[in-house]
Amino acid sequence: MANYSTSEFKGGLKVMLDGDPCSIVENEFVKPGKGQAFSRVKLRNLMTGRVWERTFKSGDSLEGADVLELEMEYLYSDGEMWYFMMTDGSFEQYAAEKRALGDTEKWLKEQVAYTITLWDDKVINVNPPNFIELEVVETDPGLKGDTAQGGSKPATLSSGAVVRVPLFINQGEVLKIDTRSGEYVSRA
Amino acid sequence: MATDWQPTAEIATLRARARLIAALRAFFAERDVFEVETPVLGHGGSSDVHLASLSTQAITPAGRETLWLQTSPEFHMKRLLAAGSGPIFQLARSFRDGEVGRRHNIEFTMLEWYRPGFSLAELIAECDALIRHLLPQDPGPLRQRRYRTLFREALEIDPFSVALDELQRLATKHGGLDMSDSPRDDCLDLLMSLVIEPTLGGEGVDVVVDYPASQAALARRHRDPDDGEWVASRFEIYLAGLELANGYDELTDGDEQSARFAEDNAQRRALGRPEVDVDTRLLAALAHGMPVGSGVALGLDRLLQLALGKQSVAEVMAFATPRC
Numbered sequence: 335m336a337n338y339s340t341s342e343f344k345g346g347l348k349v350m351l352d353g354d355p356c357s358i359v360e361n362e363f364v365k366p367g368k369g370q371a372f373s374r375v376k377l378r379n380l381m382t383g384r385v386w387e388r389t390f391k392s393g394d395s396l397e398g399a400d401v402l403e404l405e406m407e408y409l410y411s412d413g414e415m416w417y418f419m420m421t422d423g424s425f426e427q428y429a430a431e432k433r434a435l436g437d438t439e440k441w442l443k444e445q446v447a448y449t450i451t452l453w454d455d456k457v458i459n460v461n462p463p464n465f466i467e468l469e470v471v472e473t474d475p476g477l478k479g480d481t482a483q484g485g486s487k488p489a490t491l492s493s494g495a496v497v498r499v500p501l502f503i504n505q506g507e508v509l510k511i512d513t514r515s516g517e518y519v520s521r522a
Numbered sequence: 523m524a525t526d527w528q529p530t531a532e533i534a535t536l537r538a539r540a541r542l543i544a545a546l547r548a549f550f551a552e553r554d555v556f557e558v559e560t561p562v563l564g565h566g567g568s569s570d571v572h573l574a575s576l577s578t579q580a581i582t583p584a585g586r587e588t589l590w591l592q593t594s595p596e597f598h599m600k601r602l603l604a605a606g607s608g609p610i611f612q613l614a615r616s617f618r619d620g621e622v623g624r625r626h627n628i629e630f631t632m633l634e635w636y637r638p639g640f641s642l643a644e645l646i647a648e649c650d651a652l653i654r655h656l657l658p659q660d661p662g663p664l665r666q667r668r669y670r671t672l673f674r675e676a677l678e679i680d681p682f683s684v685a686l687d688e689l690q691r692l693a694t695k696h697g698g699l700d701m702s703d704s705p706r707d708d709c710l711d712l713l714m715s716l717v718i719e720p721t722l723g724g725e726g727v728d729v730v731v732d733y734p735a736s737q738a739a740l741a742r743r744h745r746d747p748d749d750g751e752w753v754a755s756r757f758e759i760y761l762a763g764l765e766l767a768n769g770y771d772e773l774t775d776g777d778e779q780s781a782r783f784a785e786d787n788a789q790r791r792a793l794g795r796p797e798v799d800v801d802t803r804l805l806a807a808l809a810h811g812m813p814v815g816s817g818v819a820l821g822l823d824r825l826l827q828l829a830l831g832k833q834s835v836a837e838v839m840a841f842a843t844p845r846c
Contacts, residue, residue: 338801340623341582341620361623362623362624363622363623363624363625363626364623364715364716365619365621366627366711366714366715366719366765367708369572369708369710369711369712369714369715369737370572370708370711370712371572371620371621372697372712374716383687387698387713388698388699389698389716391699392620392701403586406683435558438722
């Protein structure tokens with residue numbers, strides 16, 4: 335991979351730092367009146383999601399990271415690995431480990447497209463779409479006529495996630511969920 | 523459709539900028555400081571080790587020559603002073619390669635002015651008056667802070683006497699990068715930028731004085747009357763964490779100036795940076811004689827950023843470098 339010097343650091347650039355691929359969040363040029371220039375850089379570690387703050391001398395460089403973000407459909411899991419397929423017609427498949435799935439495991443649904451981050455051709459992160467439609471597989475029976483706001487109860491969805499839903503929701507209904515907050519949005 | 527043809531400042535902001543510049547010209551007119559225009563291009567570049575000059579090739583009566591784009595209008599203005607101009611100011615387009623960020627733009631406007639016969643204290647008072655003239659609200663009181671005191675308060679070290687390895691250890695700790703081979707001034711600069719600067723100018727106009735003699739640039743040096751330490755006769759003004767201005771009790775000794783140019787180029791060689799053509803005409807002007815006095819360079823875009831409540835210099839410039 336190419337090397338990038340501090341003047342080329344910009345939001346979204348993928349670089350290697352301490353052996354992990356990182357995405358640059360922010361690069362602030364710092365320079366005292368008559369002194370040496372520095373770059374204060376915020377980077378998101380793509381393996382852990384943690385944000386690091388580092389300072390570099392102007393002109394220092396980092397190795398680029400071979401990182402790609404691609405859309406892939408979820409296919410199935412064999413219990414050990416989770417399989418995804420490219421949506422570009424190539425039918426190319428990638429397997430993700432549990433570690434790469436992280437929280438996304440509870441938002442998996444077949445044939446839904448996820449954003450997959452590949453580093454050196456390995457899946458390191460799986461991001462769900464912002465909204466997903468999932469079926470209620472278990473919840474207390476709905477209270478007839480109670481469509482008022484306020485009351486809520488837990489419901490288990492087909493993907494395994496448990497979310498708070500209004501009291502009038504019944505088993506078997508399909509709901510729209512915001513995966514960023516894990517909150518019920520509406521009936522689908 | 524692409525939107526990067528659009529200005530980086532709102533039109534209303536550019537209108538406000540024009541109004542503030544008119545107010546600035548009125549400020550100097552009232553004080554009998556006249557406006558000059560000197561060339562952006564020059565035969566000599568800035569030798570400052572930490573400034574990267576842009577240069578260009580031009581066909582002149584002397585043939586094909588390298589000309590330097592100024593990093594500030596200092597050299598030409600000092601030649602006017604030596605020629606007897608008296609007090610002068612300039613709004614000068616200046617260029618510093620590689621400097622782009624929230625507070626920096628490669629091409630920017632430097633407000634620079636010179637006051638023959640002024641002491642540093644008199645020039646500090648004038649700077650403060652100008653800042654208050656342009657800001658819409660009272661920025662708070664003017665406070666003078668000594669470089670040494672700032673380091674003692676923030677880091678519990680004496681920047682003049684602390685051992686180099688202790689300084690390197692502190693810079694490494696606060697910077698989060700390896701500074702164990704860095705020279706003294708680089709460590710001090712890093713600590714100044716990352717630890718001290720963000721605390722300055724929060725409650726008023728902070729003026730930092732008595733810099734280490736090694737950071738004198740084109741200022742005189744003098745012995746501190748209290749502790750006998752050699753310090754640079756210069757000041758910097760901070761407001762809201764932003765470095766706004768850099769003022770000098772100007773060096774007028776041509777031989778000393780020549781020695782500092784040579785020192786800078788020697789440092790440049792040691793660091794593997796390109797050497798800069800020394801401005802021999804400035805040296806000749808100093809040899810002829812430049813009146814003793816003070817001068818200051820103020821980053822106009824930063825002051826306008828504060829006056830107009832913006833978050834970056836790009837927001838007060840028609841087209842910041844990425845869109846030029």
